[in-house]
Amino acid sequence: MLCDHCGKYAATTHVKKTVNGKTTELHLCAHCAAQQGIGTNFGFDLGDFWGSLFAEPAKRTQEDTVRCPDCGRSFREIADQGRPGCSTCYLTFYDRLLPSIQRIHGKTQHTGKVAAQADGTVKKERELQALRDKLNACIAEQDYETCAQLRDQIRALEQEGEA
Amino acid sequence: MAQEKWYQRSGAEGDVVISTRIRLARDLAHLPFPAWMTAEQREDVITQVFGAFPNDQPCAFERRRMSDVPARELLAMVERHLISREFARDPSGEALLITADEGVSIMVGEEDHLRIQVLRSGFDLDSAWQEATCWDDYLDTRLHFAFDERLGYLTQCPTNLGTGMRASVMLHLPALQEKGIIQQLSVTVSKLGLTIRGLYGEGSKPEGALYQISNQVTLGITEQEAIDNLRSIVNQIIREERSCREQLKDSPAFEDRVFRSLGILQNARLLTGNEFMTLISPVRMGVALGMIDHTDLNALNSLLIDAGAGALMEAAGEELDAAQRDVRRAALVRERLR
Ligand SMILES: [Zn+2]
Ligand SMILES: [Zn+2]
Numbered sequence: 001m002l003c004d005h006c007g008k009y010a011a012t013t014h015v016k017k018t019v020n021g022k023t024t025e026l027h028l029c030a031h032c033a034a035q036q037g038i039g040t041n042f043g044f045d046l047g048d049f050w051g052s053l054f055a056e057p058a059k060r061t062q063e064d065t066v067r068c069p070d071c072g073r074s075f076r077e078i079a080d081q082g083r084p085g086c087s088t089c090y091l092t093f094y095d096r097l098l099p100s101i102q103r104i105h106g107k108t109q110h111t112g113k114v115a116a117q118a119d120g121t122v123k124k125e126r127e128l129q130a131l132r133d134k135l136n137a138c139i140a141e142q143d144y145e146t147c148a149q150l151r152d153q154i155r156a157l158e159q160e161g162e163a
Numbered sequence: 164m165a166q167e168k169w170y171q172r173s174g175a176e177g178d179v180v181i182s183t184r185i186r187l188a189r190d191l192a193h194l195p196f197p198a199w200m201t202a203e204q205r206e207d208v209i210t211q212v213f214g215a216f217p218n219d220q221p222c223a224f225e226r227r228r229m230s231d232v233p234a235r236e237l238l239a240m241v242e243r244h245l246i247s248r249e250f251a252r253d254p255s256g257e258a259l260l261i262t263a264d265e266g267v268s269i270m271v272g273e274e275d276h277l278r279i280q281v282l283r284s285g286f287d288l289d290s291a292w293q294e295a296t297c298w299d300d301y302l303d304t305r306l307h308f309a310f311d312e313r314l315g316y317l318t319q320c321p322t323n324l325g326t327g328m329r330a331s332v333m334l335h336l337p338a339l340q341e342k343g344i345i346q347q348l349s350v351t352v353s354k355l356g357l358t359i360r361g362l363y364g365e366g367s368k369p370e371g372a373l374y375q376i377s378n379q380v381t382l383g384i385t386e387q388e389a390i391d392n393l394r395s396i397v398n399q400i401i402r403e404e405r406s407c408r409e410q411l412k413d414s415p416a417f418e419d420r421v422f423r424s425l426g427i428l429q430n431a432r433l434l435t436g437n438e439f440m441t442l443i444s445p446v447r448m449g450v451a452l453g454m455i456d457h458t459d460l461n462a463l464n465s466l467l468i469d470a471g472a473g474a475l476m477e478a479a480g481e482e483l484d485a486a487q488r489d490v491r492r493a494a495l496v497r498e499r500l501r
Contacts, residue, residue, distance in 0.1 A: 070193050086195045087309030087317035090324075094313070101314070101321055107383020110315030112326035113296065116303045118310055 003028050010109075010125070068092045128157055169266040170243065170468050173460035174285015178451035179401045181333040181373065181464060183287045184244065185295040188318045188327035189277040189302070192309040196319040197272050205256030205272055212258065212271045215305040224269070225261050229254030235482060238473025244282060246270055267294060274319050275327075277302070284464070286397065288330060288390050295328075296386070315382060325382030330390050332397050333362065337372040337448045338407035339400070345374070352396055356380040356389075363440055371440035371467075376400070412452055421449035429500050434493040435485075439470050446500075458500055466499050 001011045004027050011027035067074050071085035075093045078084050090097060102108045114123055135150045170182065190196065191211065194204060209228070216222045229237070229250070237251040245265060250257060250273045257272040270278040279302070281295040302308075309317040315325035323329070339345055349359050359376040361369025376397060378389040411417045424442040428434075434442075447463050449455045468474060475491045476483050483491065 071195050071199070083198065083319060084196065084321075085199055087190050087192055090314055090317050091311060097321070101324060101382065104322055105325065105380050105382035107325075107380075109313060109383055110311070110325045111383055112315055112328070112381075112385045113299075114312070115308045115310035115316065116300075117307060118312055 001027050010129075066092065124157065124160070128154060131157070166263040168243075169264050169282050169284055171461065171465045172284055173464050174283060174287055176286040176401055177284070177460045177464075179334055179336070179404050180286040180397070181284075181335055181467070182244070183283045183285065183291050184329075184331045184333070185281045185288070185291040186329045186331070187277075187279040187295055187299050187316075188275040188323045188329075189279065189299070189306075189316060190309045190318060191276045192307045192317075194276065197274065197276060198319065200256070200272075202256055208276050209256070209258045209271050211306060212260070212269070212277065212302075215302055216260075223262050223267070225263070227259045227261065229257040229259060235473055235476035239471065239477040240473070242471035242473050243468055245280075247273060249273065267298060269298070275323070277306075286332060286401075288332070288394055292330070292386060292390055322379075323381055325380075325384070326386050326389065328381060328386050328389060329377050330393050331375050331377035332393065334374045334376060334397070334400065334404075335372060335444070335447060336374050336400070336404050337444050338411055339404050340368055340372045341411065342407055348400070352376065353379075355392065355396060356384070357393060357396055370437050370444075372444045373440075408448060408452060412454075417445075418454070421445045421454055425449070425455060425500070428496050430497070431493045433486075433489040434470075434496060435489055436470070436472060436492070439492060439496065443467065443470075462499060466496065469499075470495060 002008070003011045065074075068085060068089045069092065070088035073081075073085040073089060075096055078089055078093065084090060084093075084097075098108055131150055131154045135147060135154065138144075138147045138150060174180070174182075191208060194200070194208065197205070197208075200208070213226050216224060216226070229246075232240070232254060237246070237254060240246045240259075241248055241251050243265060245261065245268050246259060247270070250270055257270070259271070260269040262268070266282050268280050268282075270280070279295055279298050281291045281298075283291045311317055316323075316327035318324055318327050336345065339348065345359070352359050356379050357376055358379045359374055362373040362375050363370045376393070378384075378393050380389070384392075424445045428439075428442050428446060431438075443463065443466065446455065446458075447460070450458060450460060450463060469478070470492050472485075472488055475488050475495070479491065
């Protein structure tokens, strides 16, 4: 998903705003989120996290048929028990857990170490992002020779695995 | 016991920093989190982790089942920061892997399936992280860690999602505590994604003036960023503590407190844990400032561990009641500070 604001980078910050009962979602990249002062305060409160799970009465009635394929829990059971049953719960109920996770960390996209069994798309995406950042800098500096090289590298990396 | 333990010597910035710790939370995919595991599943996790270190090869770790460890030794392990209090409470279905110098330990079956922990004397974040990430890599190739490209390592508590890394530095801050600015410091560091708390005792003046500062946020920040952030804040705290100590140094009241505390420790026949912590703190500051020269920071760091209730019982080889411990604690302290 691309940033709603600049449309250039991957959205990593997701904000929900409810005004007069109407909820709108905003998806921003790290840069635009920082510019708007979102996600820069790191404060968290554990009570806040689980409290927010309980504070979704409208959603509780729906989708309770969805269960974690590994431990069999529904979202409601996780909320009632105050913690997930297994790691797969996070993936099964990703969308519904994300607002609470963002409240804790201020961010929603992992940027640290990548485990061995990850499929590599994140690593590739990060490499691409680094190359695009370099390219932007070169364009600004009017270093067109390096630009051409970087563009080739980006194209090669993008095509990798597609063939 | 011939092998020297990590805590028996002081390290970098040892006048203020006691120790550094890196902890990584890791869970195995497709298994319930430990809180929900059956006895068989707990056994399965222990078998998998033990199995990651082949029996026919030399192993850096001693492998222990916690249910085989006597209660007094569990308490001593908590005091040596090897295991958590929660881990010691119910040792069934838990295991610990531990190196000879106790600098690396892996708790199996705590809040997460694995807690990889590296402890270092003094201020040593980089080498602690290097060692932790190395063992993490080793285990990663042999176990199937629960990981998601968006949320990072999937941990039982959402506060650990992302890197699953908690980097902590244990600080001795008697001068800042004396000045009453820890509260203010705590508010400041919380805005920077860090948390600081007293290590012993509740309230605004914990016994021993020992504090632990750690990173709080683990998602959307790299391990290196979290470590750099913590390092730069700790460096500022160290500078501040040192300058406050210099201001205290020449006051007769302070000098009196240092030597009065030393006098009691050298002569007392009964010492409770709290009294020991309260008295050792000004003595440690006196040693760091060069006012006392017949003991050193290495000896005091060891003493902080060895004077614990669990350590005293482990040394005695039997359970002791509080009164018996106070006698033994006073004897130990007299001998070490002679
Ligand atoms: Zn943007
Ligand atoms: Zn589950």
